[in-house]
Amino acid sequence: MGDRRLQLHNTLTREKEDFAPIDPTNVRMYVCGPTVYDFAHIGNARPVIVFDLLFRLLRHHFGAENVTYVRNITDVDDKINARAARDHPDKPLNDAIALVTAKTADQFHADVGQLGCLEPDFEPRATDNIPQMIEMIGVLLEKGHAYEAGGEVLFDVTSTPKYGELSHRKLEDQQAGARIAVEDHKRNPGDFVLWKQSAEDEPGWPSPWGVGRPGWHIECSAMSERYLGKVFDIHGGGLDLIFPHHENEIAQSCCANGTERMANIWMHNGFLQVEGQKMSKSLGNFVTIHELLAGDTFGARSWPGEVLRLAMLMTHYREPIDFSKRKLEEAERLLEKFARRAGDAADDGLPDAEVIDALSDDLNFPGVLARLSALDGAALASTLRMLGFSAYRQAKTTDVDEAVIAERIATRLAFIRDKDWASADAIRDELASSGIQLKDGKDPETGDRVTTWEVL
Numbered sequence: 001m002g003d004r005r006l007q008l009h010n011t012l013t014r015e016k017e018d019f020a021p022i023d024p025t026n027v028r029m030y031v032c033g034p035t036v037y038d039f040a041h042i043g044n045a046r047p048v049i050v051f052d053l054l055f056r057l058l059r060h061h062f063g064a065e066n067v068t069y070v071r072n073i074t075d076v077d078d079k080i081n082a083r084a085a086r087d088h089p090d091k092p093l094n095d096a097i098a099l100v101t102a103k104t105a106d107q108f109h110a111d112v113g114q115l116g117c118l119e120p121d122f123e124p125r126a127t128d129n130i131p132q133m134i135e136m137i138g139v140l141l142e143k144g145h146a147y148e149a150g151g152e153v154l155f156d157v158t159s160t161p162k163y164g165e166l167s168h169r170k171l172e173d174q175q176a177g178a179r180i181a182v183e184d185h186k187r188n189p190g191d192f193v194l195w196k197q198s199a200e201d202e203p204g205w206p207s208p209w210g211v212g213r214p215g216w217h218i219e220c221s222a223m224s225e226r227y228l229g230k231v232f233d234i235h236g237g238g239l240d241l242i243f244p245h246h247e248n249e250i251a252q253s254c255c256a257n258g259t260e261r262m263a264n265i266w267m268h269n270g271f272l273q274v275e276g277q278k279m280s281k282s283l284g285n286f287v288t289i290h291e292l293l294a295g296d297t298f299g300a301r302s303w304p305g306e307v308l309r310l311a312m313l314m315t316h317y318r319e320p321i322d323f324s325k326r327k328l329e330e331a332e333r334l335l336e337k338f339a340r341r342a343g344d345a346a347d348d349g350l351p352d353a354e355v356i357d358a359l360s361d362d363l364n365f366p367g368v369l370a371r372l373s374a375l376d377g378a379a380l381a382s383t384l385r386m387l388g389f390s391a392y393r394q395a396k397t398t399d400v401d402e403a404v405i406a407e408r409i410a411t412r413l414a415f416i417r418d419k420d421w422a423s424a425d426a427i428r429d430e431l432a433s434s435g436i437q438l439k440d441g442k443d444p445e446t447g448d449r450v451t452t453w454e455v456l
Helices: 042-062 078-087 093-113 130-142 171-176 216-228 239-257 289-294 305-313 325-342 353-360 365-372 377-387 390-396 402-417 421-433
Strands: 007-010 015-018 027-031 067-071 146-149 152-155 192-197 212-214 232-238 263-269 272-274 321-323 436-442 449-455
Touching (some): 027 042, 042 067, 042 093, 042 272, 042 289, 042 305, 042 353, 078 093, 093 289, 130 146, 130 192, 130 212, 130 216, 130 239, 152 239, 192 216, 192 239, 212 216, 216 232, 216 239, 232 239, 239 263, 289 305, 305 325, 305 390, 325 377, 365 377, 377 390, 402 421, 402 436, 402 449
Parallel strands (some): 027 067, 027 232, 232 263, 272 321
Antiparallel strands (some): 007 015, 146 152, 192 212, 436 449
């Protein structure tokens, strides 16, 4: 074991493929990051966690110094403008936007830091890459892939026969069902905005097409090229980004650069629902990472970030996940069990080979969990660290307080003598949730009830 090739599912081909980097000394991955107009919700947490795990695996296979991970921040967007105007109506819009994006980005960093995630190598902001976007739009116009109309620069989707390959959507099917009259300045209903004019009270940058701001899709094309090159290894994000965002990224980048591909492998994590329902504010089940960490939801208690991390990873990344309090409790019990079995063993820096094999099979984390149950000591400690759970292990290794357990057992035995079975069961369940299993027996000499305990 331990020599398995890394295989990843490629959305572009709909197949699992052997991963062969363009340059093994510079393995490059880009993942779409947050639009910073509101605190990140637990659905946003899933791609952050999934691609952090992949980042760690790539570093293991190729060496940390040979992997470059880029995750962007979108800080120019109409949703940001609307939130800024709502939250700071007494301030000039640009000042209000700066306040909103700074607060939201800072909270995002604080939240994902508690999820056991490594920082990406680069985290470019859209507003720092406007010149690169303007340059790419100019190239698309020169090559006949874009046009000006209605105060906008638009991409002509019919200019590239490859449009629709990622999402498997046929252009003619999209046109047949479109309502062309809604935006009649477009040549084709599927054409999308590269640059749009800004009103006086909206953020804008000077360009050959007037003061304006970029469309969403051009941002990632420009930033990924700046930091990773015209063609790179892996592009990731949520399933909801396949169309139109990633499809449009491919069209822009390939047409501007004259390449067959933008990225060789496209990876997408599955959708998330909460307690069996789609997460939405109207249903009252919209949960931010910050709320979960702070104890404002899911049982009015704070949940450690690495519990959220494990709860996300327990379901294979490509499968839909039903997020629930029960899943968090299950993840917490598992982490406590692993932490106790690792104990205070020194981390020898060598993750288990069978765990690496499971991860190398398209991030098969359910297979990882099966293997973790067979590990203990230093092997488990180093493997947990590689998986992003070292902080939780350190916090839990000294959590067993024998005096407290003895006191709870004595109280339970008193409830049993009084035939207060409900209270006795409550203490048993309380200890079980903390990883302590009680065993009832009889003293062989006196026949009295005796209760012993063990760590699960």
